[in-house]
Amino acid sequence: MNVQRSPFARKLSTFIDLSEPELSVLASLHGRRKTYRAGTGMVHQGQPDQQAYVLAEGWAFSYRLLPGGSRQIVDFQIPGDFLGLRSIMFRSAGQGVEPVTRVQASQVGASNLKDVFERNPRLGSAVLWAASRDDAMVVEHLVGVGRRNAVERTAHLLLELGARLTLVGLGTKAGYDCPLSQYLLADALGLSAVHVNRVLRDLREENLVTFRNGRVDLTNFNGLVALANFDRDYLDHEGPATQKAH
Amino acid sequence: MNVQRSPFARKLSTFIDLSEPELSVLASLHGRRKTYRAGTGMVHQGQPDQQAYVLAEGWAFSYRLLPGGSRQIVDFQIPGDFLGLRSIMFRSAGQGVEPVTRVQASQVGASNLKDVFERNPRLGSAVLWAASRDDAMVVEHLVGVGRRNAVERTAHLLLELGARLTLVGLGTKAGYDCPLSQYLLADALGLSAVHVNRVLRDLREENLVTFRNGRVDLTNFNGLVALANFDRDYLDHEGPATQKAH
DNA sequence: CGGTTCATTGAAGCTCATCAAACCCCGTGG
DNA sequence: CCACGGGGTTTGATGAGCTTCAATGAACCG
Numbered sequence: 001m002n003v004q005r006s007p008f009a010r011k012l013s014t015f016i017d018l019s020e021p022e023l024s025v026l027a028s029l030h031g032r033r034k035t036y037r038a039g040t041g042m043v044h045q046g047q048p049d050q051q052a053y054v055l056a057e058g059w060a061f062s063y064r065l066l067p068g069g070s071r072q073i074v075d076f077q078i079p080g081d082f083l084g085l086r087s088i089m090f091r092s093a094g095q096g097v098e099p100v101t102r103v104q105a106s107q108v109g110a111s112n113l114k115d116v117f118e119r120n121p122r123l124g125s126a127v128l129w130a131a132s133r134d135d136a137m138v139v140e141h142l143v144g145v146g147r148r149n150a151v152e153r154t155a156h157l158l159l160e161l162g163a164r165l166t167l168v169g170l171g172t173k174a175g176y177d178c179p180l181s182q183y184l185l186a187d188a189l190g191l192s193a194v195h196v197n198r199v200l201r202d203l204r205e206e207n208l209v210t211f212r213n214g215r216v217d218l219t220n221f222n223g224l225v226a227l228a229n230f231d232r233d234y235l236d237h238e239g240p241a242t243q244k245a246h
Numbered sequence: 247m248n249v250q251r252s253p254f255a256r257k258l259s260t261f262i263d264l265s266e267p268e269l270s271v272l273a274s275l276h277g278r279r280k281t282y283r284a285g286t287g288m289v290h291q292g293q294p295d296q297q298a299y300v301l302a303e304g305w306a307f308s309y310r311l312l313p314g315g316s317r318q319i320v321d322f323q324i325p326g327d328f329l330g331l332r333s334i335m336f337r338s339a340g341q342g343v344e345p346v347t348r349v350q351a352s353q354v355g356a357s358n359l360k361d362v363f364e365r366n367p368r369l370g371s372a373v374l375w376a377a378s379r380d381d382a383m384v385v386e387h388l389v390g391v392g393r394r395n396a397v398e399r400t401a402h403l404l405l406e407l408g409a410r411l412t413l414v415g416l417g418t419k420a421g422y423d424c425p426l427s428q429y430l431l432a433d434a435l436g437l438s439a440v441h442v443n444r445v446l447r448d449l450r451e452e453n454l455v456t457f458r459n460g461r462v463d464l465t466n467f468n469g470l471v472a473l474a475n476f477d478r479d480y481l482d483h484e485g486p487a488t489q490k491a492h
Numbered sequence: 493c494g495g496t497t498c499a500t501t502g503a504a505g506c507t508c509a510t511c512a513a514a515c516c517c518c519g520t521g522g
Numbered sequence: 523c524c525a526c527g528g529g530g531t532t533t534g535a536t537g538a539g540c541t542t543c544a545a546t547g548a549a550c551c552g
Contacts, residue, residue, distance in 0.1 A: 018347040064389050067475045072389040094382055094480055118367040125363055125370070135381050136340055142388045143310050146436030150508070181530060190392030192509050197532060227312050234340055396540075427498065438541055443500060458499095 006055040008106065013082050014167075015129040016122065025120060029108055036060075036103045043084050043097040049109055053083040058103035062095045063187065073188035075137055076100070076161065076180070080168045085131055101179045120162055136234045145190040148228075153189050154199045155228035158216055160207055163232050175217040254300040254352065257326045260413070261375045262368065271366055275354055282349045283284055289330050289343040297353055299329040304349035304427055308341045309433065319434035321383055322346070322407065322426070347425045356376045380482045391436040394474075399435050400445045401474035404455055404462055409478050421463040 009026045012018060017027070033056065036042050042053070042060065060077040074095055077083050083105060084097055117124035144153045161178065165171030182200070186193040191229070203209045208224045210217040218224060255272045258264060264272070279302065283444070288306065306323040320341060323329050326361050329351060330343055363370035386406070390399045407424065409416030428446070432439040434444045454470045456463040464470060 064385065066389065066393055070393045072392040074385055074388060094385065111315055121364040121370060124367065131377070131381070135377075135384065138381065138384050138388060139310065139320055139340065142320060142384060142391060143312065145388060146318045146391045147312055147316045179331050183530080193530090194532085195508060196512080198508095201532085405521095429498080439498090440500085440542080441540060444540095447500085 008108065011054060011082070011125045011130060015133075016126045018126075022120065022123060025116060025123065029116065030106050033104055033106050035195070036099045036105065038101055038103075041096060041098050042103070043095070047192070051141050052085050053105035053107055055079050055081045055083050056104040056106055059100035060097055060103055060105075061100060061184065061188070062097045065148070066097050070185045072190065073184065075134065075141065076188065078161075078164055078168065079170065082130060082134065085127075085134070100184065106211050150189070150191055150195060150199050151202060152228050154185070154189075154196065155203065155208065155224050156230055157185070157189060158211065158218075159228055159230045161219060161225060162216065173218060173221050175215060177214055178211065178216045179214055254354065256414075257300065257328070257376060258369070258372045260371045261379075264372075268366065268369060271362060272371065275362065275434070276352050279350055279352050282345045282351065284345050284347055284349075287342060287344050288349070289341070290358060296330050299351035299353055301325050301327050302350040302352055305346035306343055306349055306351075307346055307430065307434070308343045308398055310341050317433045318436065319430065321380065321387065324407075324410055324436065325416065328376060328380065331373075340469055342351065346430065369439070379481075386480050387434070395450060396435070396437055396441060398447050398474050399437075400431070400442065401449060401454065401470050402476055403431070403435060404457065404464075405470060405474055405476045406481070408462065408464060409481050413481070419467050421461060424457065424462045425460055 008029065008114045009018065009023055012026065029076055034053075036058075043051075055077050060083060061073050062075055062077065062083075063071050063073045065071050077097075117127070137160075140156075144156055148156065162171050162173075162176055165176045166173070170176060180199075182196045183193045185191075189196065191199075200209075200211050204211075206220075206223075208220045208227065210219055224230070254275065255264065255269055258272065280299075289297075301323050303325055304327060307319050308321055308323065308329075309317050309319045321392055323343075346441075363373070383406075386402075390402055394402065408417050408419075409421055411422045412419070416422060428442045431437075431438045432442045435442065446455075446457050449470075450457075452466075452469075454466045456465055459471065470476070
């Protein structure tokens with residue numbers, strides 16, 4: 001482990017055990033670090049952008065815009081997450097990505113990445129793995145929006161964010177810092193911002209969670225888990241059926 | 247093209263140009279063909295099942311069950327589609343899969359598939375590609391359930407199914423055979439079956455689509471596309487940024 | 493045939509969106 | 523220093539869009 005671990009490597013190593021040579025390959029992959037301010041798009045919907053990033057600092061979200069002007073947020077990204085992986089694989093980015101806060105992201109060149117996949121199949125399958133986890137997340141959001149009511153859905157999202165942040169050391173069972181506005185929550189949950197506000201009030205009055213001033217306090221973690229029927233299985237898998245390189 | 251094309255090969259060749267040797271490798275991959283009757287689960291939610299299939303005939307659907315007893319259908323599978331790809335990658339299947347009609351599926355052994363990925367990176371990346379397309383589909387469903395009303399959403403699903411069936415020669419702009427019940431549609435759309443029925447009646451009375459007796463007639467294709475804001479870009483990409491093997 | 497599954501329609505009511513208005517916090521500039 | 527403005531939050535009032543319950547009919551099947 002004496003090779004310096006980038007966020008990218010840290011991410012992939014949660015899926016497979018990386019050998020030293022593989023870590024070196026990953027280290028060589030990194031383009032420069034870029035900073036984005038909130039409000040500036042990183043990837044625009046429909047624009048081909050052969051760039052992927054790994055989020056080093058800050059929050060972002062990926063979304064799709066509808067012709068009517070409404071927006072569906074597909075997922076939030078927190079430090080350690082991939083960003084724009086889909087826009088490498090597809091010629092055109094079906095989704096836009098925008099920072100929530102000031103964001104630092106390491107670029108990973110597309111052509112680079114392609115070569116690595118072909119020369120270094122194990123890394124390729126680790127990426128497939130990671131993409132698969134993101135996919136599981138989207139499925140979970142689909143389930144929530146399709147079959148959970150507003151309160152369950154909101155509770156579930158707050159728990160998911162908490163669990164993910166805890167994985168990278170940015171949260172605990174007690175709570176976490178959360179820079180999302182109620183408008184962003186609404187667009188992720190398929191609700192109106194007004195209704196999100198009322199739901200949050202209800203959750204607060206039931207002493208389950210308090211979300212205020214950029215801070216989520218999980219005042220009754222177990223109660224919230226029960227309410228949301230939260231099951232973290234879709235977050236932490238046991239890893240792919242791939243052996244460590246010898 | 248003198249190598250016999252399996253559904254698997256046919257599917258992958260929509261993403262990359264397959265060389266003769268690659269086609270042979272794919273041909274060698276096939277386990278036996280299995281038949282499933284409607285009503286019997288193929289993959290059960292939560293059960294690890296290191297099997298993937300390619301649908302050769304019939305329809306199936308992948309779903310998630312909620313503790314309350316409700317069900318969210320994540321996607322429908324039609325001939326040529328992957329099935330249970332996720333259950334190979336993850337130790338546990340987050341989703342169940344069930345046939346809609348009698349189904350014929352070619353098994354693809356997990357260990358086999360892993361080897362192929364590692365020895366044959368181009369095929370691996372084609373699979374990643376295919377998985378990515380499925381992902382785009384799930385995102386589209388999320389957008390629909392989150393931000394489209396019942397009529398738009400239903401119209402959109404009917405158009406998506408039509409487009410996908412047309413790709414594999416099972417449909418035209420005029421219509422297609424569709425074995426789905428209104429209950430299945432409801433669980434895919436995040437609606438009640440009763441409301442799906444009313445929506446279908448509205449669409450019929452507006453002379454846009456008629457869905458009756460297992461047949462979808464697109465009586466006003468363009469009108470329906472306009473209503474649903476249907477954009478097929480997420481279905482047919484230009485293919486991955488991978489060159490043909492020489 | 494009686495049983496089951498699916499489609500269809502009506503009636504009642506709940507969940508959520510929409511519109512509107514006020515408020516708060518905070519930064520900016522006169 | 524205070525007025526102004528803007529983004530976010532909060533609350534009320536109203537009603538649309540859906541769900542739920544209930545009942546009936548059509549098609550199929552052992």
